[in-house]
Amino acid sequence: MTDSISGLTNRRIHCLLFDLGNTLWQRTSYDQIAPLEFAADQHAIHLLRQAYPSFSILKENDEESALVLRRTLLTQFALTIEKDPLTEPEGATMVQQALKALGVPEADLAFCQTIFGTMPIKLAQARVLFEDALATLDELQQRRFQFGVVTNRYWGGKSFHEDMRTMGLLKYFDLDTVMASADLHIRKPNPAIFQLALQACNTTSETSIMIGDSLVSDVAGAQQLGIVAVWKPYNYAEIASYLAENEGISVADYNRAQLLLLREQGIVAPSSDYLRRDGVTYLEHFSKKHIRPQLIINHLSELLEWV
Missing domain, CATH: 3.40.50.1000 (HAD superfamily/HAD-like)
Structure with missing residues (x-):
């Protein structure tokens, strides 16, 4: 045997x-990942400025706005998963909840899906086998x-x-x-x-x-x-x-x-x-x-x- x-x-x-x-695989360093996230988030910030020009977080500089948006989105994911750990939340719904938490109460779901689609980073640049x-x-x-x-x-x-x-x-x-x-x-x-x-x-x-x-x-x-x-x-x-x-x-x-x-x-x-x-x-x-x-x-x- x-x-x-x-x-x-x-x-x-x-x-x-x-x-x-x-x-x-494992994550690369934060110093490598942060610029990738910032670049991805800039598109989302640009779309938000067009749709909601008076949106409060957009009054911050681009870097701060991007950090707040991503951080709030990830928090919404975490809170939702904590309540129902066996279900993966819909990304558009999480963006909608994040924007609501930041002061946009009725963001269109299709628009939120567009925002969500701009935010993933290239894993091949952020992960190493x-x-x-x-x-x-x-x-x-x-x-x-x-x-x-x-x-x-x-x-x-x-x-x-x-x-x-x-x-x-x-x-x-x-x-x-x-x-x-x-x-x-x-x-x-x-x-x-x-x-x-x-x-x-x-x-x-x-x-x-x-x-x-x-x-x-x-x-x-x-x-x-x-x-x-x-x-x-x-x-x-x-x-x-x-x-x-x-x-x-x-x-x-x-x-x-x-x-x-x-x-x-x-x-x-x-x-x-x-x-x-x-x-x-x-x-x-x-x-x-x-x-x-x-x-x-x-x-x-x-x-x-x-x-």
Whole structure:
């Protein structure tokens, strides 16, 4: 019996579902991102000046107006998602609410959609793939695994697809297997978005795994459907230290034990709490055993040892 998912669980894995942010890529520095956001927001500010010349925030300089607009929009997204974490809000509605908060009570929804469409930045300029991402995908593709994407995003559509193309990811992912919350208006950890990914990939939960950085969105979400969950935490060292100091095991020991437990139980047990709570960290969810992934990895290339 080999120390692999198939060897330890008797599950034959055919399909790999990936998160994107902090799984395949990471953000560049704020100094690189800020000018991109400012440039995108200038178009929105120009349109607002034409439609609402007396709009109060437009009395500020362009840079301050842009910062206020984007900050208020992101706040509206956060507040709305806090109330309904399983649904991705409509961008136009969020712009409408942001403008209302800033003093425009009845902004036309079509106009708000135009504003929203001007504000995404080119991800290919604001994100960088992890060093091992493409090499790992290459090797997994050669092993004939099927790939899908399940990602939470405010902006989707053609610009997002073009970013994936520019970053070289459409060599591995067919667009019809890319499930983006902005396009579907369903957010992880909603099991429905994972179900759509399984259907698009023509596979089942028993033959699939989900790889992501979010213990709640990726791990707990996938586990609601019985999908093996692989966690790539940003605070890997902290998680490894917790396991060593509090449970007396290494990450490798944890991984093997979890896969053997899966073999024994025969099913992936759903997490006891799969919604993120304010002030509750991933470490707290993990340490209280509310959410336990089947595997923990530090680098994407470690997948090659398990599949």
